[in-house]
Amino acid sequence: MHIAKPLGLMLLLGTLWGCSPNTVSETPETDSKAAQTDTSDSEGDGLLTLRANGEDFVRQGFVTKDGWQLEFDHVYVHLAEVMAYQADPAFQPDSDEPLTAQAEVVLVPSQTVDLAEGDATAEPIALAEKTVPAGRYNALSWQIAKATDGPAAEYSIVLVGTATQDDQTLPFTVQFDQTAAYTCGDYVGDERKGILDAGGEADLEATFHFDHLFGDGDTPPEDEINTGALGFEPLAALAQDGKVTIDPATLAAELSPTDYDTLTTALAGLAHVGEGHCKQSDLES
DSSP states (O other): OOOOOOHHHHHHHHTTOOOOTTSOOSSOOOSHHHHHHTTOOOSSEEEEEEEEEOHHHHHHOEEOTTSOEEEEEEEEEEEEEEEEEEESSOOOTTSSSOOOEEEEEEEEEEEEEETTOSOTTOOOEEEEEEEEEOEEOOEEEEEEOOBSSSTTBTOSEEEEEEEEETTEEEEEEEEEOOOEEEEEOSOBSSSOOOEEOTTOEEEEEEEEOTHHHHOOTTSOTTSHHHHTOOOSHHHHTTOBTTBEEEOHHHHHHHSOHHHHHHHHHHHHTOEEBBTBOEEEEEOOO
C-alpha cells in the first residue's frame, strides 16, 4: 500500500486540465444576443432551473482510451450546498480574485443525482426549480460530498455498469470517497445560461466530464484528455470472479502510486459548467 499525495495538490493540478479539442471555446460569447442578455431586467422574479449533466459519455456509453466499451446503469454523484450567484465582476476560475456576489440563492442543500437516469437521448437532469430575483446568474458553486443515505451512502461518487473488450465482459461497481468544493463562472457552450428576466425562465448546469477519468478512444492517444486519464484497464486488472467491485480502500491499496495519483487528479477535474472550468478547493474526506 502506498501513501497518496494530498488531495489539495491533486485539485490544484486538476485546475490545469484542458478539455477535448472538439469542444467549444471558453471565450464568452460577444454576439449581439449575448450583449442584449447582459442587460436583462433585474426587477421582479423568474424561475431558475438547475440541471446536472453527465453528457453523452454517461447516457450513451463510450470507448475508453485503452479500448474498453463502458455502459453505465447508474452514475451516482452526491451534491451539497449548490448555490447560484449574480457576480460582479464576473468570476474567473483561473484568477486569484474571489467571487464577489451581488445576489446569491441556495438551489440544492444536499442531493444525490443519478447522471445515467433516462435513455440515451435524455435531457440533463433537473435537480431543482426555484423562483428567484431576476438578473444574470453568472456563477455557480457546489460540493461533491459523501452521501449519508441512499444508493451512494458513505461515498461521493458511485459508478455501476458494464465494461466490454473483445470477448471479455466485466460488470463493475466502483465507489469513490474523494470530496471537493467547486466555484465556477459562466456556463460555456453553444448558448448562454443563467440570464433570467422578470417573469421568465432560465437554466444553470453543473456538468461532469467522465472522459477526464477514463479518456476517450475517439481521440488520439497523445491528446491531453487521454494523457491525463486513468483509463479502465487498471480497474479491470482488479477484477475478481468476473466482476470489478472496488471501494476506496481497494483503490488506495491496489493501484500503483502513479495510477492512484492519476485517478485522484482526474476525479478532481470532473466538475465543469458546460466546457467552462471551475476553481477547486479541499473538503475533509
